[in-house]
Amino acid sequence: MKELMLGNKAVARGLYEAGVRLVSSYPGTPSTEITEYAAEYDEIYAEWAPNEKVALEVALGAAVGGGRAFCAMKHVGLNVAADPLFISAYTGVNAGLVIGVADDPGMHSSQNEQDSRHYAIAAKLPMLEPSDSSECLEFVKIAYDLSEEFDTTFILRTSTRIAHSQSIVTTNPRIEHPIRDYKKDPSKYVMMPSNARGRHVVVEERLKALTDYAEKSPLNRIERGRDNKLGVIVAGTTYNYAKECFGDSVSYLKLGIVNPLPPKLLADFAASVERVIVIEELDDIIESYCKKIGLKVEGKNLLPNIGEFSAELIAERVLGKKTEAISLDDEIPVRPPVLCPGCPHRGTFSVLKKLRLIVSGDIGCYTLGAAPPLSTMDTTFCMGASVSALHGFNKIRNEANKTVAVIGDSTFMHSGITGLLNITYNKGNATVVIVDNSITGMTGHQQNPSTGYTLKGEPAPLISTEKICAAAGVDPAHIRVADPYDMDALEQVLREELAFDGPSVVIARRPCALLKYVKREPALTVDPEKCKSCRACMSIGCPSISFIDNKAVIDPSLCVGCRMCASKCRFDAIN
Numbered sequence: 001m002k003e004l005m006l007g008n009k010a011v012a013r014g015l016y017e018a019g020v021r022l023v024s025s026y027p028g029t030p031s032t033e034i035t036e037y038a039a040e041y042d043e044i045y046a047e048w049a050p051n052e053k054v055a056l057e058v059a060l061g062a063a064v065g066g067g068r069a070f071c072a073m074k075h076v077g078l079n080v081a082a083d084p085l086f087i088s089a090y091t092g093v094n095a096g097l098v099i100g101v102a103d104d105p106g107m108h109s110s111q112n113e114q115d116s117r118h119y120a121i122a123a124k125l126p127m128l129e130p131s132d133s134s135e136c137l138e139f140v141k142i143a144y145d146l147s148e149e150f151d152t153t154f155i156l157r158t159s160t161r162i163a164h165s166q167s168i169v170t171t172n173p174r175i176e177h178p179i180r181d182y183k184k185d186p187s188k189y190v191m192m193p194s195n196a197r198g199r200h201v202v203v204e205e206r207l208k209a210l211t212d213y214a215e216k217s218p219l220n221r222i223e224r225g226r227d228n229k230l231g232v233i234v235a236g237t238t239y240n241y242a243k244e245c246f247g248d249s250v251s252y253l254k255l256g257i258v259n260p261l262p263p264k265l266l267a268d269f270a271a272s273v274e275r276v277i278v279i280e281e282l283d284d285i286i287e288s289y290c291k292k293i294g295l296k297v298e299g300k301n302l303l304p305n306i307g308e309f310s311a312e313l314i315a316e317r318v319l320g321k322k323t324e325a326i327s328l329d330d331e332i333p334v335r336p337p338v339l340c341p342g343c344p345h346r347g348t349f350s351v352l353k354k355l356r357l358i359v360s361g362d363i364g365c366y367t368l369g370a371a372p373p374l375s376t377m378d379t380t381f382c383m384g385a386s387v388s389a390l391h392g393f394n395k396i397r398n399e400a401n402k403t404v405a406v407i408g409d410s411t412f413m414h415s416g417i418t419g420l421l422n423i424t425y426n427k428g429n430a431t432v433v434i435v436d437n438s439i440t441g442m443t444g445h446q447q448n449p450s451t452g453y454t455l456k457g458e459p460a461p462l463i464s465t466e467k468i469c470a471a472a473g474v475d476p477a478h479i480r481v482a483d484p485y486d487m488d489a490l491e492q493v494l495r496e497e498l499a500f501d502g503p504s505v506v507i508a509r510r511p512c513a514l515l516k517y518v519k520r521e522p523a524l525t526v527d528p529e530k531c532k533s534c535r536a537c538m539s540i541g542c543p544s545i546s547f548i549d550n551k552a553v554i555d556p557s558l559c560v561g562c563r564m565c566a567s568k569c570r571f572d573a574i575n
């Protein structure tokens with residue numbers, strides 16, 4: 001059957017057709033929907049793990065146990081999963097294991113621009129890169145067969161454009177693969193020096209065999225152009241951009257296998273055209289490899305290693321052609337991301353701002369507390385870092401009564417717990433604010449260990465954040481829960497815990513206003529007679545409040561009646 005399909009959905013369809021039995025992932029844009037779509041198939045056991053390292057270890061265990069397994073993550077997730085990633089190259093798999101990693105050139109929703117191909121090279125693992133949804137589906141199936149043939153983890157690299165664009169795919173029935181035999185084999189699966197030495201040899205030999213495969217694989221193909229003046233080497237998104245820019249006027253070497261690269265194929269292609277340009281987003285990996293093997297190619301002398309490409313960019317940089325950008329009649333106002341109306345994080349950040357605290361931030365919806373008018377975040381590094389970095393900051397500056405860490409419920413489960421252990425163990429003095437909106441909000445409402453539901457929507461044991469904090473060594477008297485809508489009460493609790501000389505946790509708990517079960521209250525209105533135009537209501541940065549004719553106005557289509565603005569109004573004008 002033919003179907004128009006999102007890249008991420010096509011990857012999930014590929015998992016289904018390839019007979020995958022287990023998917024374990026941690027969400028991260030733009031990879032999240034792969035796992036959500038995979039969970040819709042009854043034949044696939046799918047789960048959210050608390051972080052990417054756990055997810056990959058679960059998938060590796062399943063593959064070694066004999067069932068085809070998969071694990072999805074965004075590029076920075078691969079940093080978290082790097083330890084099992086590298087080791088899986090040594091152990092090999094048994095049943096097929098594929099890791100889907102989605103890069104985000106242009107940083108549509110990421111804290112950095114990172115080229116995951118470096119990981120494939122460093123871990124000596126094969127990596128495939130599809131150019132559209134159809135290839136997403138097909139490459140997944142091929143990856144499983146090759147994973148079993150070469151006994152290795154495969155990485156499927158996508159990017160935002162591939163993950164979140166739609167194109168036609170042809171679907172086929174699922175092919176079941178019986179659970180493979182598991183044989184105890186410590187020399188292969190117990191990675192200690194004496195065994196690992198032998199396995200390193202296997203890794204190197206396998207890489208050579210994969211290179212031979214890449215030389216003749218149909219995943220790497222040449223499309224001949226009208227003449228032999230220009231040849232471009234492309235992979236993933238850049239194939240589409242180059243096609244749109246050059247049509248059939250140039251020759252293409254389209255690489256579906258981006259690691260290992262095929263030296264002979266590259267050399268033959270380069271020899272068949274007068275000029276070769278490598279068109280690759282982010283780093284100059286293919287270009288450097290070509291140069292290393294003595295080929296004369298161009299690439300980053302013309303094209304940037306920052307941001308996303310487009311057909312227009314390539315036309316401009318390679319052909320010197322300026323393309324008129326399509327302009328719309330209306331001017332579209334800039335819409336920076338903001339906390340939603342009714343977001344409980346708004347109450348927390350209003351209080352933190354009032355207390356003028358130094359805030360060690362983290363990654364989630366609450367990172368938007370850094371944006372004006374709240375502007376209440378000093379640092380944001382990576383998931384979990386708020387807690388550990390605060391400990392370091394406090395050890396140096398000794399100002400624990402002026403500093404807090406802010407971390408979401410999912411992020412706390414992901415990697416905040418170990419930071420808290422570190423504080424208590426090392427006799428730190430720090431106040432950690434867990435902004436618990438009972439969901440993984442940032443990536444679109446995924447369940448996590450603290451929400452009481454699994455990925456498949458089944459009830460699950462509700463892991464108590466309070467008990468984890470207590471088990472991590474925080475005195476239960478200093479694990480406090482407050483409602484962020486009640487800003488006065490939250491302020492009081494925070495003041496008390498900041499004054500305490502020792503580790504403390506404040507859980508600002510209220511479910512995300514967008515959760516289906518959260519009742520929306522009637523929209524509030526402003527009495528223009530009572531409004532004194534003091535703009536105190538604007539200080540919380542709610543997008544449903546604006547000023548018209550110097551009076552506050554509330555947009556009833558946005559307001560959820562949370563009353564946080566009303567509690568800021570000294571003139572009782574909002575009701």
Ligand SMILES: Cc1ncc(C[n+]2csc(CCOP(=O)(O)OP(=O)(O)O)c2C)c(N)n1
Nearest residue numbers: 028076363364365408409410411440441442
């Ligand atoms: C290592 C890593 N994995 C995944 C992500 C994607 N991501 C960003 S924030 C976040 C979790 C946010 O959930 P939570 O901590 O509950 O805060 P909320 O967004 O609900 O406020 C995720 C999964 C990331 N940035 N880094």
